[in-house]
Amino acid sequence: MFIPAIKGQGTEEQHEKWLPMAYKMQIIGCYAQTELGHGSNVQGLETTATFDPQTDEFVIHSPTLTSSKWWPGGLGKVSTHAVVYARLITGAQDHGVHGFIVQLRSLDDHSPLPGITVGDIGMKFGSGAYNSMDNGLLRFDHVRIPRNQMLMRVSQVTREGKFVQSDVPRQLVYGTMVYVRQTIVSDASCALARAVCIATRYSAVRRQFGSQNGGPETQVIDYKTQQSRLFPLLASAYAFRFVGEWLKWLYTDVTQRLQANDFSTLPEAHACTAGLKSMTTSVTADAIEECRKLCGGHGYLSNSGLPELFAVYIPTCTYEGDNVVLLLQVARFLMKTVSQLGSGKKPVGTTAYMGRAEHLMQCRCEVERAEDWLKPSVILEAFEARAFRMSIACAKNLSKFSNPEDGFSELSPDLLEAAIAHCQLIVVSKYIEKLQQDIPGKGVKRQLEILCNVYALHLLHKHLGDFVTTSCITPKQGALANEQLRLLYSQVRPNAITLVDAFNYTDHYLGSVLGCYNGNVYQRLYEEAWKDPLNDTVVPDGYLEYVWPILKQHIRTARL
Numbered sequence: 424m425f426i427p428a429i430k431g432q433g434t435e436e437q438h439e440k441w442l443p444m445a446y447k448m449q450i451i452g453c454y455a456q457t458e459l460g461h462g463s464n465v466q467g468l469e470t471t472a473t474f475d476p477q478t479d480e481f482v483i484h485s486p487t488l489t490s491s492k493w494w495p496g497g498l499g500k501v502s503t504h505a506v507v508y509a510r511l512i513t514g515a516q517d518h519g520v521h522g523f524i525v526q527l528r529s530l531d532d533h534s535p536l537p538g539i540t541v542g543d544i545g546m547k548f549g550s551g552a553y554n555s556m557d558n559g560l561l562r563f564d565h566v567r568i569p570r571n572q573m574l575m576r577v578s579q580v581t582r583e584g585k586f587v588q589s590d591v592p593r594q595l596v597y598g599t600m601v602y603v604r605q606t607i608v609s610d611a612s613c614a615l616a617r618a619v620c621i622a623t624r625y626s627a628v629r630r631q632f633g634s635q636n637g638g639p640e641t642q643v644i645d646y647k648t649q650q651s652r653l654f655p656l657l658a659s660a661y662a663f664r665f666v667g668e669w670l671k672w673l674y675t676d677v678t679q680r681l682q683a684n685d686f687s688t689l690p691e692a693h694a695c696t697a698g699l700k701s702m703t704t705s706v707t708a709d710a711i712e713e714c715r716k717l718c719g720g721h722g723y724l725s726n727s728g729l730p731e732l733f734a735v736y737i738p739t740c741t742y743e744g745d746n747v748v749l750l751l752q753v754a755r756f757l758m759k760t761v762s763q764l765g766s767g768k769k770p771v772g773t774t775a776y777m778g779r780a781e782h783l784m785q786c787r788c789e790v791e792r793a794e795d796w797l798k799p800s801v802i803l804e805a806f807e808a809r810a811f812r813m814s815i816a817c818a819k820n821l822s823k824f825s826n827p828e829d830g831f832s833e834l835s836p837d838l839l840e841a842a843i844a845h846c847q848l849i850v851v852s853k854y855i856e857k858l859q860q861d862i863p864g865k866g867v868k869r870q871l872e873i874l875c876n877v878y879a880l881h882l883l884h885k886h887l888g889d890f891v892t893t894s895c896i897t898p899k900q901g902a903l904a905n906e907q908l909r910l911l912y913s914q915v916r917p918n919a920i921t922l923v924d925a926f927n928y929t930d931h932y933l934g935s936v937l938g939c940y941n942g943n944v945y946q947r948l949y950e951e952a953w954k955d956p957l958n959d960t961v962v963p964d965g966y967l968e969y970v971w972p973i974l975k976q977h978i979r980t981a982r983l
């Protein structure tokens with residue numbers, strides 16, 4: 424995040440000075456934004472950067488305990504430098520939060536520079552997991568840095584101490600978060616695919632009940648209950664991969680535009696990265712836990728690979744923007760788009776569907792038989808109509824409030840649901856778009872089509888209330904969708920293993936006994952158990968002090 428922050432918010436001169444050193448790791452940087460008392464509310468940060476015109480320097484200071492930087496990754500023990508987000512003060516005026524490059528440690532002996540207090544914030548959730556990330560705390564006691572270490576693409580401070588706002592939008596200060604949110608969406612598919620690969624392979628190995636005439640028991644993957652929980656997750660892993668590819672394209676496009684000072688697509692890039700980061704990480708975190716349950720008791724063993732994956736993954740729901748806070752950003756964007764519909768401004772990009780307002784408010788789903796739900800146009804229209812009608816309902820309810828902010832706060836649960844509907848539409852529509860492209864490999868496209876339908880119809884089934892209460896579909900059509908979904912599960916089943924093998928994870932990367940490629944699960948579980956340090960001795964350490972006295976009823980001498 425250090426490098427993207429300098430690239431996005433620094434001037435050419437600053438790029439030339441700092442980027443080569445960072446690329447070569449002559450300096451190691453981190454992104455110091457979050458504070459002990461301020462996470463989601465970036466505008467509420469308290470650290471100050473006060474310009475001193477006498478020395479042409481900024482004085483970086485932590486005025487309160489709550490202004491201590493808290494959480495930045497790589498800060499605690501490793502970084503030599505940081506991009507520090509602080510309130511810019513010139514004269515007596517506060518110009519809001521800006522980024523500053525600050526050296527934290529000596530490049531000779533790594534000791535903190537005068538005025539800097541820095542350390543690690545301590546252990547986190549899970550015994551290994553994200554503890555390998557060196558999250559740090561940082562306080563400044565009137566630390567001086569030269570004026571040219573303020574990142575000056577968005578605003579500048581002159582030698583005389585004059586604050587100059589350039590024509591670059593202020594939101595660019597948030598640009599690094601847009602970049603990282605986009606990478607988190609791509610990573611969601613990798614983490615989800617990993618969990619699904621383990622659970623699918625193990626579900627084919629595991630047999631339980633159903634033995635007839637002494638024959639083998641039934642593979643658990645053949646139970647419809649297992650399929651209805653597992654296959655939508657498999658479909659989601661593919662769906663998130665495609666939406667991740669598309670988001671990467673969107674980000675690259677917006678970056679090129681920003682370089683040419685075209686800021687028109689920034690609000691959409693913000694809404695898409697925020698919404699998809701929120702949606703994909705929430706689904707993935709829940710899915711990893713679901714995969715653990717799908718593996719029964721053995722899923723709870725560390726060597727299933729799932730507990731570690733869960734512990735490492737779940738902070739994604741909070742870092743880089745709490746998932747609920749981010750969905751509210753999407754809702755604001757949607758309400759703004761709806762409010763501009765009458766003005767003649769045509770919605771573009773992911774909100775282009777709102778341009779067909781009249782049709783989407785009136786259209787009726789034409790499904791009469793279960794197989795009608797296999798038509799991409801039918802699915803797309805149902806998702807578009809549902810998302811649009813939910814946004815319109817929110818906008819109508821908002822208009823009843825004299826103070827829009829009061830209305831936004833009161834209606835925030837409904838706004839969240841509208842934002843989720845919009846994000847689900849994006850994923851469904853990008854998957855359908857992907858299927859319109861050439862897809863190499865005999866039969867691959869067919870399998871991806873089946874999974875696309877599973878993805879869309881399981882969402883429809885899960886959110887049936889939305890679709891029915893907005894009159895996008897009837898309860899009968901909802902039941903037909905569910906019927907079709909069951910048929911699709913049977914079509915996924917024969918290729919389920921191949922579809923997870925296609926993620927191409929090595930056993931080493933998966934780190935899972937249950938998910939091993941050759942399926943030799945029980946033998947490996949047995950061997951792994953003997954590798955546990957507790958099994959190094961037959962009689963455990965401490966037996967004589969703790970257990971023996973109890974067995975022999977020498978309770979007073981037992982070390983309890």
Ligand SMILES: CCCCCCCCCCCCCCCC(=O)SCCNC(=O)CCNC(=O)[C@H](O)C(C)(C)COP(=O)(O)OP(=O)(O)OC[C@H]1O[C@@H](n2cnc3c(N)ncnc32)[C@H](O)[C@@H]1OP(=O)(O)O
Nearest residue numbers: 457462463464465466594597600601610614693742743744
């Ligand atoms: C095995 C697998 C492992 C996986 C492994 C993955 C590894 C992947 C490593 C990742 C590693 C992460 C490392 C985390 C490191 C941290 O967590 S860094 C800290 C993260 N912190 C956050 O994300 C803070 C979240 N908060 C915010 O972003 C902002 O405060 C909020 C919520 C957007 C609100 O902003 P605000 O300015 O107070 O309020 P608001 O009036 O809503 O916004 C003002 C305007 O700016 C716009 N705006 C807001 N944000 C933006 C933006 N970003 N861009 C453009 N415009 C924006 C708004 O749309 C609004 O526009 P208008 O409506 O006025 O036109």
